[in-house]
Amino acid sequence: MNFGKWIGFFVLVVSLYILWQIREIILMFFTSVVFATALNRVVKRLQQSGAKRGIALGLTVGMVITITLLCFFLIFTPLTKQLQQLVQLIPYGIDQIETWTTSLQARVPSQFINNVPSFSDLSLQLQKLFSWVVTHLYLVLSNSLALLLNFLLIIVLTIMLLVNPKPYRNVFISLFPAFYRRRVDQILTECEKGLIGWLKGVALSMIFIGITSTIGLWFLDVPLPFVNGLLATILALIPYIGAILSVVPPMFLALLYSPIKAVFVIVLYTLIQQIEGNFVTPIVMEKQVSLLPAYTLAILTAFGVFFGFLGLFLALPILIVLQTWVREVVIKDVLDRWETAR
Secondary structure (H helix, E strand, C coil): CCHHHHHHHHHHHHHHHHHHHCHHHHHHHHHHHHHHHHHHHHHHHHHHCCCCHHHHHHHHHHHHHHHHHHHHHHHHHHHHHHHHHHHHCHHHHHHHHHHHHHHHHHHCCHHHHHHCCCHHHHHHHHHHHHHHHHHCHHHHHHHHHHHHHHHHHHHHHHHHHHHCHHHHHHHHHCCCCHHHHHHHHHHHHHHHHHHHHHHHHHHHHHHHHHHHHHHHHHHCCCCCHHHHHHHHHHHCCCCCHHHHHHHHHHHHHHHCCCHHHHHHHHHHHHHHHHHHHHHHHHHHHHHHHCCCHHHHHHHHHHHHHHHHHHHHHHHHHHHHHHHHHHHHHHHHHHHHHHHHHC
């Protein structure tokens, strides 16, 4: 390669390195774009009903804030009371576990008794766990503060994009040659349709998880089935991690009554997540945005490994956008015309 090509290669490597270093900021901006796209659809619907842009925008933001606060109070207040009850019943629970462990050891054959952990070993492990939690409490609080700040940044970016999205769209379109800008505007419209379809699919999956978990918890006679079902619905927005977090409150509530009931809760949530993750989500996404199920699962795993939590949340919308650009630019504008020319 000549000197100019080496310079171009060096610039490409440096650009990729910079993009990798600011990947979290890019992902947060893309998250804001996804939220703004969804809310902008609501604003447009209100405008079609006769409302002005400012009034429609205010109604949309107010509706989102109201729903968020309502869900917060519906979930936080009952779960806080149950948590206080759980703390008060911890000594009783320890006695129950000790009785259950002693009964289990009495039924286990003597040749296997050495392999069964004693209650003193269990207490020692719980003490080590408590010490670890206390030691890492500062780290947990620091991470929580960082998550809160990132969430606030996403909210600010979303509102800025939602107030006047057209200039940001025009800036992006202006990065392309003049003859191709109208086509880029059409591709962005297709990307918007794809993201709306994805959001519809996510909503259907959340409804499935909320209904099935509520019915299952009610059938198992676990306290607060509606609240825990609503919590599972909201946490369904977080792939993988949300499934783990949603099972903790009902599991502890069931543990207050019976260890077997807590096991049934874990089995219930595992079954729901397996059905949703392997059947509902891939099939729904294929219907809404034409994503193949195998690609859906593979992309979720890869983005979770490389980009963490935001990668998990944004894997599917990023895949939808990339698929749209490849279909419209590479296939329709290049390959299809190439074949016609021949």
